[in-house]
Amino acid sequence: MALQWKKWRPALVGSARVLGALVLAYLFILVLITASLQTNVSERLGKLAEPVDYSSGYAQWRDAQDNRQALAALRQSERTLVERIDAATDEQAQSLITWRSSMETFELLLRRLSAVRGCASTGERPADSLTTESVLSDLRACLEQGALSPAQRRAAEDALSQSADFREVDRLYQNKTNEVAALNRQLERGRSAIQTRSTVDPAQARASEVFRELAAFTDGRLFGAGLFGAFPPAVVHILLAFVSGLFGALLVTLVLVVYPGNKLSLATGGGYEARIFLGGLISICVFVVLGGGTAVLGTSGGFGDGEANFLAFCAIGILAGMFSDRVAQWLSGRADAFFSRDRQQPA
Numbered sequence: 001m002a003l004q005w006k007k008w009r010p011a012l013v014g015s016a017r018v019l020g021a022l023v024l025a026y027l028f029i030l031v032l033i034t035a036s037l038q039t040n041v042s043e044r045l046g047k048l049a050e051p052v053d054y055s056s057g058y059a060q061w062r063d064a065q066d067n068r069q070a071l072a073a074l075r076q077s078e079r080t081l082v083e084r085i086d087a088a089t090d091e092q093a094q095s096l097i098t099w100r101s102s103m104e105t106f107e108l109l110l111r112r113l114s115a116v117r118g119c120a121s122t123g124e125r126p127a128d129s130l131t132t133e134s135v136l137s138d139l140r141a142c143l144e145q146g147a148l149s150p151a152q153r154r155a156a157e158d159a160l161s162q163s164a165d166f167r168e169v170d171r172l173y174q175n176k177t178n179e180v181a182a183l184n185r186q187l188e189r190g191r192s193a194i195q196t197r198s199t200v201d202p203a204q205a206r207a208s209e210v211f212r213e214l215a216a217f218t219d220g221r222l223f224g225a226g227l228f229g230a231f232p233p234a235v236v237h238i239l240l241a242f243v244s245g246l247f248g249a250l251l252v253t254l255v256l257v258v259y260p261g262n263k264l265s266l267a268t269g270g271g272y273e274a275r276i277f278l279g280g281l282i283s284i285c286v287f288v289v290l291g292g293g294t295a296v297l298g299t300s301g302g303f304g305d306g307e308a309n310f311l312a313f314c315a316i317g318i319l320a321g322m323f324s325d326r327v328a329q330w331l332s333g334r335a336d337a338f339f340s341r342d343r344q345q346p347a
Helices: 002-046 054-114 132-145 150-161 163-198 202-210 212-218 233-258 272-291 293-297 310-322 324-344
Strands: none
Touching: 002 054, 002 202, 002 212, 002 233, 002 310, 054 163, 054 202, 202 212, 233 272, 233 310, 272 310, 272 324, 310 324
16 A cells, blocks of 8 residues: 555656646636726726715625515416416316306205295305305204105205315315415516516626626636635735735746746755745735835835735735745834834934
């Protein structure tokens, strides 16, 4: 097993390094594109009649996206409900035919029983007030009174023997009627929600227009494109500074691998992974130092004043990652100057 590991170790390590380099380069490209698009969006948001910051505009755009998705779901639900209502209405019509046939049998019995003087009050009820239970109840009352002729008694007993069938017909019809009514109420609520969501919010409409380019990127097929769009530009700039340093260190590491006899004045000690990680950390450090310009460097400005664009500290991050050994010496000099100046100040 140990011999096999020694045999395959160089190939596995080499493959892992190639894969890591591809992932790092891809990550750098994603963050760089996101920062570029965010810069364009921020400029357009600032030119609106009512300017808004990036985070507020992003929230409005996401609300518009969510509203469109909810509206699409509601319309799909509406189509499904219409299909269900059509099917339930057809079933209701069939059950109505069966129910009417059953009621015709009841009405025929009632007409026969109404000739019997003193037989409950079945024959005195209006036709539109008849129900299955009321008819069966009157039939039972007539049988108990004993005022029926033999033919009428046989008819009433026959009807009562079929009471389960009559109840089932009535139950099916009532259930279908209630189902159609419930579906129609649900459809009405859904259409009301569609009408409400179809009303365009001006702020969301403006945000959708401004974020169109970013939406095309984040909603596209590029893997991981939507990872950083929700972050504010300031956060993306910090991420860009870090991955720029990693990318710069990766770049110079590949130069050393591909061109070992190059004339670059670079320190060659340490492993590849350590050099790359150090490049990212050095780049973050340079970003912070330059951002504090006046306090640390004694200059009149820094990245914190909002004038530097993302390409500026992207370029500085790449250079810091490539030449981390020199940048470390430069940072050491800035530290000596800063803390020496602090010691000379009166207490």
